[in-house]
Amino acid sequence: MDFRKTASAAVEKLFFRLVGxxxxxxxxxxxxxxxxxxxxxxxxxxxxxxxxxxxxxxxxQLNYELFRKTFGNDETLLLAITRPDxxxxxxxxxxxxxxxxxxxxxxxxxxxSLTNAVQLVAGDxxxxxxxxxxxxxxxxxxxxxxxxxxxxxxxxxxxxxKDRQTGIFLVDLxxxxxxxxxxxxxxxxxxxxxxxxxxxxxxxxxxxxxTVSRFIQRDQQVIIPFSVVTLGVLLLLMxxxxxxxxxxxAAMAISLCWTIGxxxxxxxxxxxxxxxxxxxxxxxxxxxxxxLYSGWLQLAGRPGDRKxxxxxxxxxxxxxxxxxxxxxxxxxxSLLVSDVPAVQLFGAFSAVGVxxxxxxxxxxxxxxxxxxxxxxKGRRLYDTGALRNVLHWTAELTVNSPxxxxxxxxxxxxxxxxxxxxxxxxxDLVRFLKPGATxxxxxxxxxxxxxxxxxxxxxxxxKDGKALTSLEDMTRLGTLHKSTDQLxxxxxxxxxxxILRQLNRAETKQKELALPDNGGDLLNLFDLLEVAPxxxxxxxxxxxxxxxxxxxxxxxxxxxxxxxxxxSSVEQVAARQLGPDYNLTPTGEYYQVVxxxxxxxxxxxxxxxxxxxxxxxxxFVLFRSFKLLALALVPNLVPLAWTAGLMGFLGxxxxxxxxxIASVAIGLTVDSTIHYLxxxxxxxxxxxxxxxxxxxxxxxxxxxxxxxVLFFGFSVGGxxxxxxxxxxxxxxxxxxxxxxxxxxxVLPASLVLYDTWQKR
Amino acid sequence: xxxxxxxxxxxxxxxxxxxxxxGGEVVIRRAPVPAEPPYQGEVRxxxxxxxxxxxxxxxxxxxxxxxxxIQKKESKAWPxxxxxxxxxxxxxxxxxxxxxxxxxxxxxREKIRERHLQLMIEFVLEGERGYVALYAPTLTQxxxxxxxxxxxxxxxxxxxxxxxxxxxxxxxxxxxQLDSGKAIQLLQQTAGD
Numbered sequence: 001m002d003f004r005k006t007a008s009a010a011v012e013k014l015f016f017r018l019v020g021x022x023x024x025x026x027x028x029x030x031x032x033x034x035x036x037x038x039x040x041x042x043x044x045x046x047x048x049x050x051x052x053x054x055x056x057x058x059x060x061q062l063n064y065e066l067f068r069k070t071f072g073n074d075e076t077l078l079l080a081i082t083r084p085d086x087x088x089x090x091x092x093x094x095x096x097x098x099x100x101x102x103x104x105x106x107x108x109x110x111x112x113s114l115t116n117a118v119q120l121v122a123g124d125x126x127x128x129x130x131x132x133x134x135x136x137x138x139x140x141x142x143x144x145x146x147x148x149x150x151x152x153x154x155x156x157x158x159x160x161x162k163d164r165q166t167g168i169f170l171v172d173l174x175x176x177x178x179x180x181x182x183x184x185x186x187x188x189x190x191x192x193x194x195x196x197x198x199x200x201x202x203x204x205x206x207x208x209x210x211t212v213s214r215f216i217q218r219d220q221q222v223i224i225p226f227s228v229v230t231l232g233v234l235l236l237l238m239x240x241x242x243x244x245x246x247x248x249x250a251a252m253a254i255s256l257c258w259t260i261g262x263x264x265x266x267x268x269x270x271x272x273x274x275x276x277x278x279x280x281x282x283x284x285x286x287x288x289x290x291x292l293y294s295g296w297l298q299l300a301g302r303p304g305d306r307k308x309x310x311x312x313x314x315x316x317x318x319x320x321x322x323x324x325x326x327x328x329x330x331x332x333x334s335l336l337v338s339d340v341p342a343v344q345l346f347g348a349f350s351a352v353g354v355x356x357x358x359x360x361x362x363x364x365x366x367x368x369x370x371x372x373x374x375x376x377k378g379r380r381l382y383d384t385g386a387l388r389n390v391l392h393w394t395a396e397l398t399v400n401s402p403x404x405x406x407x408x409x410x411x412x413x414x415x416x417x418x419x420x421x422x423x424x425x426x427x428d429l430v431r432f433l434k435p436g437a438t439x440x441x442x443x444x445x446x447x448x449x450x451x452x453x454x455x456x457x458x459x460x461x462x463k464d465g466k467a468l469t470s471l472e473d474m475t476r477l478g479t480l481h482k483s484t485d486q487l488x489x490x491x492x493x494x495x496x497x498x499i500l501r502q503l504n505r506a507e508t509k510q511k512e513l514a515l516p517d518n519g520g521d522l523l524n525l526f527d528l529l530e531v532a533p534x535x536x537x538x539x540x541x542x543x544x545x546x547x548x549x550x551x552x553x554x555x556x557x558x559x560x561x562x563x564x565x566x567x568s569s570v571e572q573v574a575a576r577q578l579g580p581d582y583n584l585t586p587t588g589e590y591y592q593v594v595x596x597x598x599x600x601x602x603x604x605x606x607x608x609x610x611x612x613x614x615x616x617x618x619x620f621v622l623f624r625s626f627k628l629l630a631l632a633l634v635p636n637l638v639p640l641a642w643t644a645g646l647m648g649f650l651g652x653x654x655x656x657x658x659x660x661i662a663s664v665a666i667g668l669t670v671d672s673t674i675h676y677l678x679x680x681x682x683x684x685x686x687x688x689x690x691x692x693x694x695x696x697x698x699x700x701x702x703x704x705x706x707x708x709v710l711f712f713g714f715s716v717g718g719x720x721x722x723x724x725x726x727x728x729x730x731x732x733x734x735x736x737x738x739x740x741x742x743x744x745x746v747l748p749a750s751l752v753l754y755d756t757w758q759k760r
Numbered sequence: 761x762x763x764x765x766x767x768x769x770x771x772x773x774x775x776x777x778x779x780x781x782x783g784g785e786v787v788i789r790r791a792p793v794p795a796e797p798p799y800q801g802e803v804r805x806x807x808x809x810x811x812x813x814x815x816x817x818x819x820x821x822x823x824x825x826x827x828x829x830i831q832k833k834e835s836k837a838w839p840x841x842x843x844x845x846x847x848x849x850x851x852x853x854x855x856x857x858x859x860x861x862x863x864x865x866x867x868x869r870e871k872i873r874e875r876h877l878q879l880m881i882e883f884v885l886e887g888e889r890g891y892v893a894l895y896a897p898t899l900t901q902x903x904x905x906x907x908x909x910x911x912x913x914x915x916x917x918x919x920x921x922x923x924x925x926x927x928x929x930x931x932x933x934x935x936x937q938l939d940s941g942k943a944i945q946l947l948q949q950t951a952g953d
Contacts, residue, residue, distance in 0.1 A: 126828050527821035527875060531798050 011318050015311035018363065019370035026367050030360070034254050037261025044260055045269035048177040048213045052271045052342040060595055063587045067459055070543045071550050074457055074588050077171035077184065077204040079191075080446045086160075086167050087145060089137040094198065095167050096137075101190060102171060107183030110172040110536075114159050119152050120499075120506040127506030127528070153513075154498045157491075161449035168450055173206055181210045201442035203453055205589050208429060211439045215721035216275045227282050227716040228252075234712050235286075238705045239293065241375075247368055248289035255285040255360045259353035268349075273342040273656070276717070276725060280350055283713025284328060284668070285357035287706040288321055291675060292365040294702035300375040307370055314366045320678040323622045324671035325358035327615045331667020334611035335660060338603045340596055343660070350664075387701060394744050395696035399689045402749035402756075406634075409746045413638045416645025423644065426653040427597030428559035432722050444557060451491035452554035456567055457588030458574075460495075460549050463581055467546035469526045471519040474500065476578050478515060480551070483573045489558050489566050495551045496541040500525050551584075559653070560594040567591065601659045608662045615670050623677060631754060632673045635746040639669055639738030643731050652731070657724020661731050668710065668732075669739035672703045676743050680751065688755035692748040700744055707740035784808060788950050790905075791935045800826055802906050803935040805950055812950040814883040814928045817906050819899055823877040827859045837930060844923035851892050851917060855881070858894040858914045865896070880911055883928045885951065890924040892917045 018026060067074070081098065085091040096115040103111045117132040132155065133145050149156045149164075159168050171187070173180045184207055191200050228249065235245045259281055268274070295313045302309055332354065335347025398405055433440040447453045460477065462468060468477075477497050484493045501513040503525050508516070516522045526546060529538055542549045553570060555563060567586045574584040620629045640662055652658060679699040684691040710733060717729020786807045792799040793816070801818035820826050831852050838848035862877050880895040895911035925947070933943035 126825050523875065524822075528825065531800065531820075531822050531825075 008315075012311070012315050015314045015318070015366055016307075018314075018366045019307045019311050023367050023370055026363055030254060030364060034257050037257045037265075040261040040264040041257050044264040046213055046216050047269040047271040048181055048209070052269075052273075052340075052345065057339060057595070057599070060587075060592060063459070063585050064589075064592060067457060067550075067587045070459070070548050071457075071540050073172065073174075074455070075173065075180070075205045077173060077187070077202065077206055078446055078453055079169040079171060079187070080166050080201045080203075080442075080449060081169075082161075082166040082199040082201075082449070084165055086165050087142060089139060091167075092133060092137040092145075094195075095169075096135075098195060098198075098200075099169060101194065102169065102187060105183060105186050105190065107174050107179055107186070108171060109174045110170075112159070112170040114167050117155055117159060119148055119155065120502040122506045122509040127503055129533075151513075152502070154492070154494060157450070158494070162451075163449075166446075166449040168446070171204075177206075177209060180206045181213070184210050201445050203430075203439060203443040203446050207439060211433070211437070212272055212722075215433075216270060216272060219275060219720050219722075219725070220270070220278065222719055223716055224278050224282075226719055227279055227713060230712050230716050231282065231286055231709060234709055238290075238708070239297070243368075243372055244293060244297075247293060247365060248286045250368075251289045251357070251361050251364050252282050252285040254364065255353065255357035256281055258356045258360065259349060262352065262356075263345075263349050268345055271342045271345075272722065272725075273340075273346045273660075274349065276346060276728065277350055277353065279713065279717050279729065280664070281353040281357060283710050284354055285361065286709050286713065287668075287671070288325065288357060288361045289365060290706040290709055291321060291324075291702050292317055292361060293369075294705065296365075296369050297375050298698075302374075306374050309374075310366060310369055314362075316682075318362065319622070320675050321358060321362070323618055324674050325354050327618045327670045327674065328667035329354045330614040330618060331611040331663055331665075331670075334607045334614065334663045337607045337610060338600055340600050340656075343600060343603075343656075346660070347663075387704060388697075391696055391700040391704070391744070394700070395693045395748070398696070398745055398748035399692055399752055402752040405745050405749035406753065409634075409638050409742065413641045416641045416643075416648075419645030419648030420641065422648035422651070424561060424653050425598065425601045425655075426559035426561040427593075427601070427655040427724075428557075428653075429593060430557055431559070432655075432657075432724055434721060434723065437721065447557040452556045454555045454557065454563070454590050455588065456553045456555060456563065456570075456586060456591050456594070458551040458553065458570065459583075459585045459587055460551055460578075461547055461583050461585075463583055465547060468542075468549055469523060469546050471515070471522050474515050474522060476582070477549075477551070479577045480574055483577060484551075484553055484570050487566060487569050487573070489556050489562055490553055491556055492554045493551060494554070496529075496538075496549050499529070499538070499541065503528060560597040561653075563590075563594045564598050567594070597656050600656050601654050604654065604659045604662060608666065611663045611666050615666055619670065619674065619677075622674065623681070627754065628677055631747065631750045632670070632677065634750055635673055635742035636666065636669050636739070638742050638746060639735050640665060642738045643735045646734065647727075647731065652727050655724050655727075657722070657728040658731065661728055661735065664728075665732050665735040665739075668736060669742075672707065672740055672743040673747060675699050675703060676747055688751055692751055696744060696748060703740050703743060707736050710736035785813075789936055789946070793935060795937075803931060805932060805936075805946065807950050807952070808884070810952050811884055811886045812928065812947055813885075814931050816881040816931070817897065817899065817908060818879045818881070819876050819906055821875045821877070823859060823863070823879065827855060830855060837927070838923075844920060844926065847919040847923035848927075851919065854892075854894060854915050854917050858896075861914055862896050880908065883924050883931070885921065885924055885928065888921060890919060890921050892919055892924070 079098070079102070081095060083091050083094070086095070092115055095113055099111050099113040099116055102108055115131075115133055115135075115137075118129040119132045120127050121130050122128075132148050132152065134141055149160065158170065160166070161168075173183050175183070184202075188202070191198075191202070231252070232245055232249060235248055239245065256278055260278065263270075263274070263277070270277075292314065295317045296310060299309050299313055329351035332347050332351040336344050338344055338347070430440055430443045435441075443453055460468065462473070468474075474497060477495065481493050481495065481497060484490055497515070500522070501515060504510070504516050504521070505513055507525070507528075508521075516525065529542070532538055540550065553566075555566060558566075571584065571586070574582070578584060616629060616632070619632055620626070623629070643661065643665070646652075647654075647658065676695060676699055680691055680695045683694040683698065712733070714729045714733035714736065717733075718726050720726050720729065788805040788807060790802055790804040793801050793803050800820040800822070801816060804815045804817070806813040806815055818826055834848045834852050838845040858879060859877075862879055866877055878897050878899050880897040882893040882895070884891055884893065893913060894915045894917075895913055897908045897911040899906050900909055901907070929940070929943045929947055932938060932946055933940060936943070936946075938946065
């Protein structure tokens with residue numbers, strides 16, 4: 001109790017000084033700090049790779065490192081050209097020109113297309129590598145070309161659509177993400193300048209990374225100014241005062257500068273997840289200012305010294321504001337349980353941002369308000385307007401029909417639970433982009449044409465470490481190929497076995513693609529592979545010592561959930577067909593994304609449980625009452641259930657974006673509960689009904705305004721280029737509206753019912 | 761595959777400084793074949809007494825393809841209407857026979873996992889005469905180079921001087937990356953003309 005008194009005295013002293021002799025020094029320090037942090041904030045980098053989206057799972061990383069060390073980079077760009085005369089001389093000439101021009105670009109290590117692919121054929125002196133399509137391209141050679149394509153079905157599948165009107169170029173890029181980005185930009189420029197009259201489409205993981213990076217920059221340029229304008233208009237409508245506009249915006253800008261400056265100072269670049277920091281912090285910061293500013297407005301007409309009244313009001317609001325900041329930060333901190341660095345960064349820095357925003361608000365708002373004259377009574381919109389009537393009506397409803405309010409909200413909650421069951425865990429990188437996005441369109445077009453743009457890689461090795469050169473090894477691998485190709489969503493698979501079959505056909509002058517029927521001949525084929533000229537290509541399929549080989553499984557453009565099921569099916573098939581002597585390890589860039597997305601979503605439960613636990617612990621510490629804690633549960637969980645139900649009914653998947661909603665929202669929804677209960681404690685003089693009426697009328701205004709600020713502020717995220725960001729923003733905004741409805745209806749109704757039950 | 765074969769063919773040829781001396785032989789120049797790994801053997805230009813010798817030591821897992829590459833090159837350099845084509849045909853026929861011999865022997869060897877086959881081809885000019893000799897050598901690797909420890913003669917085939925001289929020149933030219941004039945000059949220097 002002594003501590004509380006001491007703390008209360010210290011807070012009182014702080015506010016009296018802030019509105020008194022510390023005013024100018026405080027403003028000066030804030031200004032200097034802001035300028036310094038602005039310097040760093042303006043230098044924040046944008047992540048050009050998706051490194052921060054890769055989970056810290058050591059086993060996965062080691063597997064992928066080994067894969068890259070053995071087989072090289074698996075990030076390939078897919079370029080497609082569609083024309084009805086693709087296999088005619090003009091079409092092939094165009095494919096050849098594009099192949100040569102792209103091959104000549106800096107950073108391109110290899111381009112594989114119809115016109116430079118080779119096939120293995122029987123020559124006078126054994127197998128020979130000859131072009132798949134002979135040059136010069138002539139009408140007469142068309143049957144020969146068609147025959148070559150038919151005789152090499154695996155190669156044809158890679159480079160040609162089924163209708164033979166779309167040709168694919170597989171473009172391998174060198175260097176890191178930045179260099180790859182420059183190279184892709186050069187390819188795009190080349191296509192735009194030289195081949196703009198052609199129907200060309202581009203996709204692939206490197207392009208996806210670049211597109212994400214570009215969209216982050218675009219979103220930062222669009223969303224932040226639009227947020228400012230939206231919030232500004234809202235503040236003007238609500239407060240109708242210049243100070244009511246400028247003060248929250250100033251607090252918001254300063255909080256943002258400090259947080260992003262700190263983020264940049266720590267050396268982190270913005271990524272798809274942390275790009276959400278500015279819009280989230282902006283609305284959270286404004287919500288705090290709204291409470292402080294509303295408190296100041298309520299001083300209108302009160303007798304007494306202006307500065308004393310202001311200091312006392314700020315002192316009353318200090319604890320609820322501190323605890324709302326703490327609960328919001330705790331909700332965000334719970335994201336640290338994720339093992340995806342981007343999510344951890346978002347959790348950590350948004351929590352830091354919330355606390356910095358609290359500090360900025362507590363220092364800036366009373367200091368600035370101390371320069372203003374006392375607000376005049378009657379100027380406020382909500383004093384006599386529609387909002388007052390609505391609040392009056394809700395107060396009466398909760399007091400007179402608490403059961404109806406509770407039963408209705410719980411019934412809605414039950415309906416929502418039905419929708420909750422429909423939510424699927426699924427992240428689809430391409431469909432993260434809006435349907436109108438070029439990459440979205442191009443990817444689906446190429447996917448449709450060739451039956452798959454994503455590749456899950458597998459590494460196969462023997463447990464005894466021996467080379468995979470025996471007939472048994474290859475026979476088992478062949479069976480695995482056959483079974484894998486029949487799995488749902490698999491459009492094809494490729495490995496060294498395809499080359500061995502071709503080589504065997506050419507060596508033995510057979511017609512069919514098949515493996516040799518004895519181990520000796522198979523070893524001869526491996527000997528030939530050892531001396532083959534294009535070792536670089538072979539190293540992409542099998543290690544130099546033949547102990548590890550790569551199995552690439554091409555999938556249709558499906559989400560991570562279906563891909564994970566497909567991988568699991570391949571593993572089950574492999575366990576049956578390969579037996580216990582082999583290791584088959586899924587890996588690759590795309591598999592990393594699949595695993596990380598699914599893990600991120602799987603972390604939702606632990607993250608949400610943690611945030612729920614810590615947030616409610618904070619409420620208990622503040623009110624020291626199990627009764628209020630129990631009553632606070634319903635109005636906070638019901639809006640989350642409503643949002644989850646809405647997601648289920650609208651068919652919105654639980655993905656990397658939407659998975660964060662619960663953890664972020666619980667910290668925010670509880671804020672209005674804290675403000676309501678804090679006011680309720682002040683208004684409670686024995687008559688719960690009367691206390692509820694007074695509380696709803698007194699703090700309902702600030703709660704409604706801050707909820708609207710949060711709703712509109714978050715909704716600005718709807719302008720994002722990424723669907724998960726849009727879903728996250730809009731659904732979090734909707735949750736805020738649900739929360740204020742629950743806090744003004746369900747919470748008071750619960751308080752009234754509890755009182756009635758206690759009196760009985 | 762075609763590129764490998766070409767490289768293998770190119771490998772059958774070497775150039776100028778005396779590198780080593782071994783049992784009455786002086787190695788004038790040597791080069792691995794093909795020019796880039798994986799190497800399938802080595803071409804050496806020797807002076808044995810006063811006779812120039814172009815020696816090709818093959819150590820390959822794909823000997824059938826190496827032999828095929830030599831056949832291909834021979835048929836290209838010595839078409840049917842050209843003088844020497846008969847010599848070329850005799851040479852390639854004996855080469856294939858020698859390959860069959862070493863392949864059969866390899867089937868019975870103890871180290872079943874050792875899949876390399878060895879063959880040595882020598883083009884020798886002795887005064888107005890000359891011959892091609894085919895050996896089954898026993899090789900060791902020293903500092904990445906093949907060193908013949910012993911050799912068993914499989915066939916000695918007397919052929920026309922014109923054919924031998926021209927073929928030696930072509931091998932030198934290809935293996936040591938020389939033009940025709942320099943290859944002839946090197947061959948003459950080796951012979952001590």
